[in-house]
Structure formats: structure tokens, C-alpha cells
Amino acid sequence: MMNKCLYGGGFLLTCVLALSPPAAAEQGARLLATGGTSSLEGSGGGGIVPWATLSSYAGEDQFGATVNLSEVSVDDFRLSVQGASLSWNNRIELSYAEQTFDLSTIGGELSQRIIGAKVRLAGNLIYGDLPQISLGLQHKKNNDYELPAAVGSKDDNGTDWYVSAAKAWLDGPFHRTWVANLTLRSSKANQLGLLGFGGDKEDSREWLAEASVAAFINRYWAVGVEYRQKPDNLSFAEEQDWKDLFVAYFPNKHVSVVGAYTDLGSIAGLNDQTGWYLSVQAAF
Template sequence: MTAARRVSAGLVVALLVGWASYAHAVGSRLWATGGVTNINGAAGGGITTWAVLNGYASDTESTVNVAVSSAQVDDFGVETVSIGFNWANRLAVTVAQNRLSVRPLDTTIRQQTIGLKLRLAGEALYDRFGQYSAGMQYTHNADFGIPALLGARDSNGIDFYLAASKVFLAAVADRNVIVNATLRATRANQLGLLGFGSARDDDYALVGEFSAGVFLDRRWLLGAEYRQKPDNLEAVAEDDWKTLYLVYAPSRLLAFTLAYVDLGRIAGFDDQDGYFLSLQSGF
């Protein structure tokens, strides 16, 4: 990371922490049950999307979340900045900017994602059968040169998904547990960072996303995620993603996430594993 980028990242963190110190209207739902902001900007884990909506808004509240994150593996790094609006715990609108650093080629790939998530029924904590949401994500790849060389067909794509989340009270050693399952229809190669579809396979694929976490107490959440991936590109293989994560939410204002990530093969580079860090602030 250059000195300028380090300074910029430091300023973003300082602004988030400073704003959170003065923010008050952050919602009233139980801590950490809104998940954190994932790499696409949606509420979930680091790599999966949950049925819950960004922030802690109840049916009579609205909240805004801002998040910054960095995922660093052997040959790649992804920095993400995102913002999400939650209206009455019914509709979430999110915008995310990803910047992929391809270190062996000394180049970057940027993409933007706009997401909509609608809570269809239920509530993750209080309803017996949990919460159900439907969503869509439109992604535009702004640097399509490398994806095109690898055989990607399009620089734009839309994902559609259905998600279910449920919090089980006192389920494991008297601790609360949150579980999530998502079914996604996608044409994305590496979430769109390598474009969408290919000459070999341009159809939508149905893939699953799964996660589970244990609340060590109301501030700490320990869990794991698994995200299936399509394998469209003939030139390079694409593997499923896995994480082990730890979330610290000292209040509804802030959440910090540290995760180990295993991303498998990316663009011909094998065994890509490393860490994920994120900071989220809500108001």
C-alpha cells in the first residue's frame, strides 16, 4: 500500500470512529443480529449474504451503515468501501466499491455494486421460523481488460438471491446461535471481479451460501462461512470460498471483524488464503 493510500484509509477509519462517537439513532435491535457488511455491501458475514438487513433498525426506524474492509491473500488484495440504508427493517439499499489488486501483474480491477434487499417475512430473532429476504445485486466491472482476456463475456451482471436467517436463543452451552442459508442465481466470475459468464457457459448458476455463528456474549460472535462459486471460465478454475470469523460489536455504533479466508484458486494462482478485516459504523 502506498503512503497516500495508507493516509486515505486512516482518514476513513478516523471519520467513521469520530462520527460514531456522536451518532445516536442507530436502531434498537439486539447487538450483532444485523450481521456485518460483506464484500458486496450487503448485510451478512464477510463473504455471505444473510436475510437480515444492514444495521439495527426496527419496524419504526431507519438507519445508515458505512463500512470499510480489506481482504489480503497471497497474490491478491481487495479493498471495499460501502454504504447501506435500512428503511423500517423492510428494505435495504446498498452501494459498494471494490478494488482488486493483482500483485503479480501490478495492476488493479475496480467494480461497483448496487444492491436491493427486501424482507419478505419473519424476524430472525423472534419468529419461530426465522427471517426471509429476497434481493438483487447489479455489478459493473470498470476494468474489463483482464477478464476479457480470460474469456469473460460481459462486464455487467445481475445476481438474484433468496436468504433465510434464524437466531436460536440459548442453543449451545446457553449461548445464542445464528444460522443462515442463501440460494443465489449468478453469472459472476469471482463475484464479478473477473466479469460475467463466458463463451463456454453463459447461463445462470444456482449456488448456495451458508454460515453459522455462536454469540460468546452480546459483543462477540464467532462463526464460519461457506460460499459456493460457479466455474464459468475455461482458462482458469474457480473454487468455493470459506472463512472463519470473529466479530466484536462494542455497541450498535461499531463492529470490527477479523477473519481467516480460504479463496482457493483465483485467475490461475493456487492456494489463495489470508485474512479479512472490516470496520462498520452505523447511525
């Protein structure tokens, strides 16, 4: 807090500066919402797509952390995710997530652990001409491998690599702030890896495209869509691309909430899996 009246007389502002209360704006070196939310695989991003943005609001020489809980409930399945991330310097993000996939109709459950790392290579989400470009990986390991093995998967662990580019336009169409992210992922994971890695039908890595576009109605509310290509490695059941339509709420720099309508296509032979996604993140 400053405590000086530099130019005593005349202009109120000079003295007002000295008396002003602690900033109404919050701490944290980056603008509201630029930390994004937590993706299903723990990495900072949208809901189903990891973004080039780094989680939390940590800026230069700062650490930031997030914890998150997500639930996806579709017709015959339920996915629960607990995750956490640590970021430094708006440069490096480390993340961890545990996924539990409840086979509500079929019976039983699958689960896996995911360790993620992401490095910002270049650019800035908001400023400059370059988009923000990041390189990331997600190493996944199944806890229960009996079912994935039984349906033809080849491995109980695998590593996804991805490169993401994200860009925000402060004054985009309709004078709203827009954000777009494109991610290219190299993966062998079946249904995120919950059904193992590689399969009897296809056992090689594949490049997959994932994209998100969001518009901020105001500083706190955004609506958007996401699309994620999926591999199709198992002959027992077709795997289809995922999509969702989301609403995100950023009341402050410590909490974000995302609700979405999701279409996960066919999973393990059960078609038209649509339903709801809800995610809550706390950032420090």
C-alpha cells in the same frame, strides 16, 4: 425522562423510577448484533455471504445507515471494499459498494461497482417460528473490462439474485446464542464479477449455495464459519469455493469489527489463496 413518584411511600423502586438516569441501553429498535456486519458486496450480512438480516438497527418506521471498509489480503491478491447502506423499517435495504482488486503478483488492478437491494419478506431473526426470509439483488458493473474480456468473460455487468433465510437461537447449544444463515444465489459472476460475467466455458446462470453459522461467546463476541459456492465459467483458470473462519466484535450499536482467516482457493490460475480479512462498519 419520567418525573413522577406514583406511589410515594414504602417502596423505593417507585421513586427510583422517577429519578433514574437516561437509559444505559442504547437507542436503536433492534438488539445488538442483529444488524450483522457488511459483506464484501455491500449487502448486510456476514463477510462473504449476504444475510437475510437488514443492516443497521432501524426498526419500524425508522431509517438506518451504515458505512464500511473491508480488506482481504491473500497470497497474490488484495481486495479493498468501500461500502454504504441505507435501511428503512427493518424492511428494505439499499446498498452500494466499490471493490478494487489489486493483482499484486500479476500486476494491474480490477474494479467494479455494486448496487444492492434487499427486502425482508417474512419472519423475524429472533422471535417466532419462521426464520427471517429476504429476497435480494446485486447489480454489478466492471470499471475495467479489458482483462475480463481477454480471459473469456462474456459481459461487463450482471445481476445476482438471492434468497436468504436467517435464524437465531437465543439459548442454543452450550447455552450460547447461535445464528445461521442460508443463501441461495443465482449468478453468472466470475470471482464476484471482478472477472466479468459468464464465460467461454459456461454462460448461463447457476444456483449457488452459501452458508454461515456463528456462535456468540457473550453479547459482544461471536465466532463462526462461512462457505460460499462459486461458479466456474472461464476456461483459462478454475474458480473454487470460498470459505472463512471469523471472529466478530460488536462493542455497541455503532461499530462492529470482523477479522477472519479466509481460503479463496484458486484465483486466476494462482492456487491456494489464503490470508486475512478485516472489516469495520459504522452504523447510524
